[in-house]
Amino acid sequence: MTVQSIGDQARAFAMQAASSRIKTTLATLTAELSSGEVADLGARLGGNTRTLAGIEARLAMLAQFKNNAAEAAAHAKGMQDALSAIQGTSESLGRGLYIEPASTTGDLLAARSAEAASGLQAVIGQMNGSVAQRFLFSGTASDTPPLVSADDILSELTAVVSGLTTADDIVQSVSDWFDASSGAGGFVDVAYRGGTGGQVMPIGEGTTIALTTTALSPSIRDSLKGLATAALIDRGILATDPQQGRELLQAAGKALLDNSPALVAEQARVGYAQQVIATSQTEGEAATATLQTARNTLREADPFATSAAISEAETKLQTLYSVIGRLSQMKLADYI
Template sequence: MTVQSIGDQARAFAMQAASNRIKTTLATLTAELSSGEVADLGARLQGNTQDLAGIEARLAMLTQFKSNAAEAAAHTQGMQNALTSVQSINEDIGQGLYLEPEATTEGLMAARSAEAASAFQAVIGHLNGTVGQRFLFSGAHSDTRPLASADTILTALTAQVAGLTTAGDVAQAVSDWFDAAPGTGGFADTAYHGGPGGQSTPIGEETTITLTTTALSPAIRDSLKGLATAAMLDRGALAGNGTEARTLLQGAGKALLQNSPRLVAEMSRLGYAQQVIATAQTEGNAASATLQTARNTLREADPMATAAAISDAETKLQTLYSVIGRLSQLKLVNYL
């Protein structure tokens, strides 16, 4: 009879390899039980990982859409807040100018004009606001401040109205400068430094948001026009002509009040954009939750089966240690 045996050192290596193998299995099973996910997805899915890859790709896309929607929501809210402030300023200044009594003194008219100049500067500040280091009313050029300073604009207008002696001529000169086409040296060239509006941003799988409002939009430009017209008295226009000065202020106030509905319409467009963004965010969150559930189903480890496998591995390890202990007690003298 042939007896096959291995030496003590070889047996020790064999026992150590078996121990390491069981310990590795035990560590893997413990990790699966704690994380709830299987360690070997390929074996779990029998090599068919196409569905899981598709789910992961769609989740990554939805994550990007979620980021775009959050950025668009913050941007539109910032624009809405700015226009709300501009609307409030226009109404206050417009009513004060338009409803001023006929017997207003030159000193009071000068104060009203200075107030309009201060309001003009405040409006410029609101329109030059930022959210997340992006300018709100610069259109596609969101990294560029949309408007020049109030002083720069009023200085350019002062040159336009120099020498004019009637309220109608001053108001017309200011209006022509604000409405001048690009390339003719008016507001679009001297004061506005942003880009065109209308750039689309995807915020959902089938939803994009397009913001067309910029500081060059007619409703915003007309608000600036009305305030700048009233501020011309503070810059020396119509000096010494109280009747024409009063006419100019009242005309500027009337223009501001008449522009109020257009500003409200601009705010309504932003409000609709905000509604679209909120809907896209809700739909995206629901789709993400569904896909995450499907992904977890494919990747999850059965806790009962995993616990049973851990118990089996512990038993094997204990048995191996018992065998090693028994073998370590064998002596040649006892064998003889």
């Protein structure tokens, strides 16, 4: 009769290995129960991880779209705030300049013109605003401020209208300078530093937003035109002819008031862009929630099955410890 036996040292190693396996299983099951996700995802999916990989890739894409949409929303809000401030400045100054009384003195004309110069400086400051280090009204050249300073513009216009003696001629000359095409030495060449196209941003699956409002937009250019026209008196233009100076201020005020609907339309365009961005954000959040639910379904561990497996592992470990305890108490006399 063949008797097979195992030595004490070998038995100790075998018991230690069994204990280690059970403890590892128990730790894995405990981690699954606390996290709610299976530890061996490949085994759970039978090696077919294509669906899960597709979900993860789409979630990453939606996360990028979310960031783009947040940036576009901040950009559009900055533009809307700037346009609102410009409209407020233009309407306030426009009314004051247009209804200036006929008995206006030279000193009052100069004061009103200085007010227009301050308004021009404020509007250019709004135009040169930025969000997240991107200038709002520079178009594709978003790393560059769109406009030179108000002082530079007025210095250029002062030289352009130098020698003109009537308000009509000055208004026409200023208008021609602002409306001149590229290469003609006007506003586009001297004062504008931005790009010609708008900023295009992908903000969702199949959704792209284009923020096309720049400092070259006609409504903004006409606001600058009216303010600059009124500010020329502060530079000494028509200083010796109060009557022509008053007509110049009234013409500038009327131009600012006439341009108000165009500014409102520009605000509406930006407002529509904000609506598209908000809709895209809502759709993106809904899609992300759906995909996260699908991903969790693939990765989640069954809490009831996991709890049962933990109980089974604990029972095995307790049984193993009982066996080890009984073996450690055996004596040679008991064996014989």
